[in-house]
Amino acid sequence: MxxxxxxxxxxxxxxxxxxxxxxxxxxxxxxxxxxxxxxxxxxxxxxxxxxxxxxxxxxxxxxxxxxxxxxxxxxxxxxxxxxxxxxxxxxHMAYDSANRWLMDVLENGPASNYVNYFDIAWNSPFAGNHQPILVPLLGNFYGECLENGEIQLRYDQAGLTVNYYSLCIPLRLESYATFLTHNLGKLAKHLGRKHPVFVRLLGILYSLKSVPDLSGQQRLDQTEFVKGLLWDLYLENQDVKAFIDENIQTFNGEPGDPDSFNWLDGLLSEQFFRLAFWKVGAEEMNYRRFFTVNELISVKxxxxxxxxxxxxxxxxxxxxxxxxxxxxxxxxxxxxxxxxxxxxxxxxxxxxxxxxKILQPGEDLPQNWSIQGTSGYDYLNYVNAIFCQTENQAQFDQIYWQFSGRRTSFEELVAEKKQLILDKNLAGDVDNLAVLLKQISNRYRYGNDFTINGLKRAIAEVLTRFPVYRTYTNESGLLESDRIYIEQVIQAAKDHAPLLQHELDFIEKLLLLEYDSFLTSAEKDQWLYLVMRLQQYTGPLMAKGVEDTALYVYNRLLSLNEVGGEPSHFGLSIAEFHDFNRHRQAHWPHTMNATSTHDTKRGEDVRARLNVLSELPQEWQQQVQAWSELNQIHKTQVKQATFPDSNDEYALYQTLVGAYPFVESEQAGFVGRVKDYMLKSIREAKLYTTWLRNNPTYEEACLKFVDAILATEDNPFLQVFLPFQHGIAHYGVLNSLSQTLLKLTSPGVPDFYQGSELWDLSLVDPDNRRPINFAQRQTYLAQIKAGIQADVLKLISNLLANPANGKIKLFLIVQALKARNKHRAVFQIGDYQPLEVEGPHKNHIIAFARRHANSTVITIAPRYLTSIVEPGEYPLGSVWGDTYLQLPDGLAVQQNLITVESLAAEGKILIAQALQHFPVALLAT
The missing domain is CATH 3.20.20.80 (Glycosidases)
Structure with missing residues (x-):
């Protein structure tokens, strides 16, 4: 491998x-x-x-x-x-006209060769139905779209299609008879019933009569045959062409004349699909989506x-x-x-x-998965949290409560937002689960009195209380690691909804696969099907309720609001970080280590800056209060409310601290980027405005506020804000260097998201998909490599003097990757050994050794540096005093792989010696 x-x-x-x-x-x-x-x-x-x-x-x-x-x-x-x-x-695949497999299903229904490709109600072994497949892609109510002339019938070589802007869906062959018999008498009178062309058209109509009786490949072959005959006739004869074109015009109706659309409405009612307003998908859903995205249909x-x-x-x-x-x-x-x-x-x-796979704190991958690990979100959250100063949690709680007025715990907020998503976006999916559960419960005397409404509420309680993305029960049974989660969930649901105890007892029995002895094989299959179906919805609910809602509402410290994160955990200890790394080395040594991805809420260096705030609660509180007073005049008064609200204002200030550009050339587009982020943030929060139902008053007030506080001329806010932000940015550089080295040397495979080898100050997508200036990076890399060859210490001195361009981060990556390649076995299969640090600043150093055979490489990464050096200074040399690192087994350090210096230390090494010229160290023995 x-x-x-x-x-x-x-x-x-x-x-x-x-x-x-x-x-x-x-x-x-x-x-x-x-x-x-x-x-x-x-x-x-x-x-x-x-x-x-x-x-x-x-x-x-x-x-x-x-x-x-x-x-x-x-x-x-x-x-x-x-x-x-x-x-x-x-x-999943796109619900799109270019998806030929899906279009074949919508055209041919159950006879399609691809009907089993998609997770639609037709394919359900239990509680399935053959109602038309929903196409919830209209921008307005179906009737309005129809009578506005936005839904149009067309005919070309592919046959009859219904079209709505870029959406183009083929009609079932039976509908050709409805279409072709309209005004057929007029054509007969014009041509004569015995005219060869009219006889050919009658032959096509006769062929259509047999279609409903055909199935499988016979139907598909007949469909292509008949469509081909009609197209040939359309091309060959002007009278038939005029007849079909006139019918197309008739069926497409005249806006302003509602009755003129009756023909098209009737034709659409015959189809294997049903066009609908996109909001219908939230409450009536007969196909499984990716999360709540109507435009992505799931694949079986x-x-x-x-x-x-x-x-x-x-x-x-x-x-x-x-x-x-x-x-x-x-x-x-x-x-x-x-x-x-x-x-x-x-x-x-x-x-x-x-x-x-998003792993919650303390969760592990199923041990029976024969894979190398995850794509790295678990690592991202651990390495990020170690830079959050846990001792200041109570102060940050107080600051956030006082400024925002919000005292709801994150746990309570998650349950509330999951319920919101269930009610607004997944109601139809819950209905489907409740129908299936009702069918099962009806077979038991202790479940016969359960109502659909009661079962729906019980299912909602279970789904909203799940602390992990999903469990993995299948025909092989229940994982013991999942049993714990199920039991916890049911108990939490009972505590919250005691009147549903009987329903919840029944659901627990199902989830734990406690089959009764009298169940038939078919009944067990249905039971298992429900459990496996339900498992598919805890993940989307977690993603939409937490990642895409709660993380935009709970704004205590935004660096902790990340995919797979737990914002209620205010950082973690060095010991917890070491335990995490040891477990990965033992069980998943080749998993990925990420710090930025296409899905992260903010770039790795935004988080590195925001974590600095955790070290400065008093100064942060003073700054935020001062900014708010200065910017009060830019808020919009609406009746008794002031927009934006204080919670969104608090999040905005953090966003500015974290993402404000290093260089002046990037400031021109910054205001637009922040406004785009702000708009997405407040819509995702779903408090004052949403994607489904915009609130222009609140949105415009927020965007106006951003414009005002970032205006470049005579701006008292920026005069106060920028000096503070520059200081935070400096400490953010130091956090970033430590974070980068930890990613490169911890157990696992380091992953770099495009462009993040320089400062990654991106916000949530699509901001993090902006074009990358690779020409600049190529130039920087060439300069760095030349500088390493010429005089590495002089290069380092220049890089430290000019951190804004990001070359210092690129230099570290170059040197650490060179070390990874040189000591390949150490980093791929080497042991992980936490190292003891002693002295006055021991809690400010993260250190560990990677060992294999006779090779050892030691990582030293500082943290919490606001109490070590002043803004603009670097934590080098004597600032570390007598703090030292205990070397494993009396090993002797020989070289610093970053600065390429020879070192001489045995038994222990002073941090001042290891960090003499660069803020982090990678030592070889």
């Missing part, structure tokens, strides 16, 4: 395709990256900016470049012995035929050696993740595999 030394994530788009990526291969190699880590590259919806909205997994996305360009990129990587880690999307990858069809190109590219590893997107969305990973392993063999 090829284990990456370091990965570099690229977000492919039409503007950054294979040709452009080819131009940075040398740069990545020189940087020390071993593997390109690619966003999804399969054919996606036109104009996709992320690639997760796949329309055809059997093709490379043509928007990213030609086949030749793709091959040239592959060859360029292989010439440099670089690997390709590919992000794949097994859970648990069907072996579907698994092979959707992965055929992936397997081919692995077999050819193009892909050397896989990253599985949203593993928790799958019906049976364990089975999926087993199938995958059987097909790809000894290939590096990680999964996008």
């Amino acid at each position: 090829r284990i990456p030394q370091a990965t570099y994530r690229i977000q492919f788009t039409a503007d950054f395709g294979f040709d452009v990526a080819n131009q940075i291969v040398d740069y990545l190699t020189d940087l020390g990256i071993s593997d390109l880590y690619a966003s999804p590259i399969f054919k996606a919806r036109a104009g996709s900016t992320h690639g997760y909205d796949v329309v055809d997994p059997t093709q490379i996305n043509p928007e990213l470049g030609t086949e030749a360009a793709f091959e040239q990129l592959v060859q360029a990587l292989q010439r440099r012995q670089m690997g390709w880690l590919q992000d794949i999307v097994p859970n 990858v648990e069907e072996i035929k579907v698994f092979h069809a959707t992965h055929a190109l992936i397997f081919k590219l692995i077999e050819q050696g193009t892909f050397t590893g896989l990253r599985i997107d949203h593993i928790d969305g799958l019906y049976n993740p364990t089975q999926y990973l087993e199938w995958l392993q059987e097909k790809v063999g000894d290939v590096y595999i990680t999964v996008e």
